[in-house]
Amino acid sequence: EPEVTQTPSHQVTQMGQEVILRCVPISNHLYFYWYRQILGQKVEFLVSFYNNEISEKSEIFDDQFSVERPDGSNFTLKIRSTKLEDSAMYFCASRGDWTTGELFFGEGSRLTVL
Amino acid sequence: AQSVTQPDIHITVSEGASLELRCNYSYGATPYLFWYVQSPGQGLQLLLKYFSGDTLVQGIKGFEAEFKRSQSSFNLRKPSVHWSDAAEYFCAVGARGGADGLTFGKGTHLIIQP
Numbered sequence: 001e002p003e004v005t006q007t008p009s010h011q012v013t014q015m016g017q018e019v020i021l022r023c024v025p026i027s028n029h030l031y032f033y034w035y036r037q038i039l040g041q042k043v044e045f046l047v048s049f050y051n052n053e054i055s056e057k058s059e060i061f062d063d064q065f066s067v068e069r070p071d072g073s074n075f076t077l078k079i080r081s082t083k084l085e086d087s088a089m090y091f092c093a094s095r096g097d098w099t100t101g102e103l104f105f106g107e108g109s110r111l112t113v114l
Numbered sequence: 115a116q117s118v119t120q121p122d123i124h125i126t127v128s129e130g131a132s133l134e135l136r137c138n139y140s141y142g143a144t145p146y147l148f149w150y151v152q153s154p155g156q157g158l159q160l161l162l163k164y165f166s167g168d169t170l171v172q173g174i175k176g177f178e179a180e181f182k183r184s185q186s187s188f189n190l191r192k193p194s195v196h197w198s199d200a201a202e203y204f205c206a207v208g209a210r211g212g213a214d215g216l217t218f219g220k221g222t223h224l225i226i227q228p
Binding site: 091 | 148159160204206208214215216217220221
């Protein structure tokens with residue numbers, strides 16, 4: 001069964017460092033998403049991406065964040081200068097088409113900022 | 115703006131007992147509705163979804179949910195829980211069409227007593 005894969009599964013970084021989280025969505029999907037879950041809290045929407053551009057972004061997704069689809073398979077989330085409060089689990093998701101709302105989630109990348 | 119309310123932060127049930135997890139949503143049109151389950155340290159797994167048609171939907175692992183438009187609810191049920199059902203359960207609402215992602219509730223932590 002096709003699945004969304006994310007790397008790394010866990011990354012530890014120093015405050016102020018740049019981090020790139022990588023995702024390989026399901027191959028024929030068109031819509032891509034990043035969500036964040038701070039430990040013990042709910043899953044929060046960060047950004048959606050379609051047709052090589054951002055469709056929607058939340059207040060959390062400030063100038064420190066960027067997304068890119070550098071080739072036909074990868075979808076990346078970059079945090080330019082990490083802060084302590086960026087420590088969270090980051091989930092990538094993809095969706096096949098606009099007629100169905102189901103998102104397929106990856107296993108997540110846990111980011112720890114020290 | 116759409117929102118999801120899961121009024122129960124924690125629920126404890128005995129193994130073999132029935133379960134109902136509550137979910138209320140606020141949305142301007144007919145939404146897509148989802149229940150996801152998250153085991154500790156894991157990603158989000160789709161349990162079931164409602165798009166249209168029969169308001170009682172069946173999912174994996176013996177779960178079902180009923181969409182009640184008049185009550186703006188989409189409660190999750192299971193007739194007999196197993197110890198392996200202990201997890202975090204998230205209700206989510208999504209728009210029909212477009213690139214919009216899902217809005218999640220805060221989750222309900224399910225504890226199973228032997």
